[in-house]
Amino acid sequence: MTTPETPDILQDRAAWLERAKTLSESLPFMRQYSDETVVIKFGGHAMESDDLARLFARDIVLLKQVGVNPVVVHGGGPQIDVMLKRLDIQTPRVDGLRYTDEATVEVVEMILSGKINKQIVSAINEAGGFAVGLSGKDGHLIRARKLRRTKKDPDSNIEKILDLGFVGEPAEITPHILDVFQQTDVIPVIAPVGMGNAGETFNINADTAAGAIAAATNARRMIMLTDVPGVLDKAGNLIPEMTASQVAGYIADGTISGGMIPKVETCLEAVTQGVEAAVILDGRVPHAVLLELFTPHGVGTLIKAD
Ligand SMILES: Nc1ncnc2c1ncn2[C@@H]1O[C@H](COP(=O)(O)OP(=O)(O)O)[C@@H](O)[C@H]1O
Numbered sequence: 001m002t003t004p005e006t007p008d009i010l011q012d013r014a015a016w017l018e019r020a021k022t023l024s025e026s027l028p029f030m031r032q033y034s035d036e037t038v039v040i041k042f043g044g045h046a047m048e049s050d051d052l053a054r055l056f057a058r059d060i061v062l063l064k065q066v067g068v069n070p071v072v073v074h075g076g077g078p079q080i081d082v083m084l085k086r087l088d089i090q091t092p093r094v095d096g097l098r099y100t101d102e103a104t105v106e107v108v109e110m111i112l113s114g115k116i117n118k119q120i121v122s123a124i125n126e127a128g129g130f131a132v133g134l135s136g137k138d139g140h141l142i143r144a145r146k147l148r149r150t151k152k153d154p155d156s157n158i159e160k161i162l163d164l165g166f167v168g169e170p171a172e173i174t175p176h177i178l179d180v181f182q183q184t185d186v187i188p189v190i191a192p193v194g195m196g197n198a199g200e201t202f203n204i205n206a207d208t209a210a211g212a213i214a215a216a217t218n219a220r221r222m223i224m225l226t227d228v229p230g231v232l233d234k235a236g237n238l239i240p241e242m243t244a245s246q247v248a249g250y251i252a253d254g255t256i257s258g259g260m261i262p263k264v265e266t267c268l269e270a271v272t273q274g275v276e277a278a279v280i281l282d283g284r285v286p287h288a289v290l291l292e293l294f295t296p297h298g299v300g301t302l303i304k305a306d
């Protein structure tokens with residue numbers, strides 16, 4: 001005899017069966033990444049919704065639980081913007097990088113190493129994980145130096161040296177402290193702040209820091225979570241795959257601009273240095289990391305060497 005609940009129960013059962021099937025199908029992918037390091041860059045835009053930040057934290061805990069070694073490197077650009085505005089400090093950006101004077105670098109370190117880092121650590125710990133927050137200063141993880149970069153002056157066509165103040169770049173990564181965590185249940189969460197030889201603090205673009213850490217840890221994959229579906233062409237369509245020479249062309253013709261420049265450059269650098277694949281993904285999509293790693297339905301832009 002059927003009761004009024006029967007259809008619901010059957011529906012529930014079908015839904016759970018579907019979930020069990022999905023889980024079972026992800027087994028070969030999980031095996032593929034078992035004991036492998038995956039560096040995940042969690043961008044400031046991707047973390048703006050509390051719900052998404054909670055889902056992200058759960059996904060990171062799940063990765064660790066199934067034997068992957070996730071290393072989280074986070075940004076916080078929009079959150080730094082808010083604090084600088086409150087303090088009435090004006091800072092321009094050049095090609096996606098924040099000009100960083102002495103007052104700004106203090107705020108950058110406070111927001112990245114203090115506020116955001118601890119928010120992510122807390123979210124992962126609340127989700128049942130065991131996260132530890134570090135900045136590039138801890139354990140000499142990121143020894144930094146002043147960023148050396150030139151830019152062509154559009155009028156004279158002459159390469160000019162860019163002086164971005166306390167913007168740094170990784171000079172040397174000492175992954176020793178991360179190696180220690182790999183043998184344990186600890187999930188490292190890294191703020192992109194580094195120390196120079198003279199003890200000065202450098203503000204490092206989070207994408208750049210993630211790339212350097214991915215290369216130094218021989219990561220299998222680097223995943224960049226941001227607030228767009230990936231790299232878009234001029235008509236707004238997703239570019240599913242890009243090689244080094246295509247990246248250069250897209251930057252030159254203005255298709256790729258602003259914060260997307262350090263992202264694609266970092267991905268290229270990472271794959272050139274041995275990271276198997278670098279992907280730019282939409283962090284606003286729930287479970288974007290799990291979809292990318294454990295299903296054949298990864299979406300976004302994959303960056304490959306030429
Ligand atoms: N070709 C492009 N495709 C997609 N986004 C682009 C492109 N060129 C520039 N962008 C900009 O880059 C931004 C992502 O970089 P950024 O703001 O630094 O993100 P995050 O905070 O996640 O690091 C996008 O929101 C978009 O405004």
Ligand SMILES: CC(=O)N[C@@H](CCC(=O)OP(=O)(O)O)C(=O)O
Nearest residue numbers: 043044075076077097098205206
């Ligand atoms: C030099 C430089 O630009 N540093 C970045 C560091 C944070 C960051 O990269 O955050 P997102 O990943 O959210 O953009 C900044 O000051 O905003």
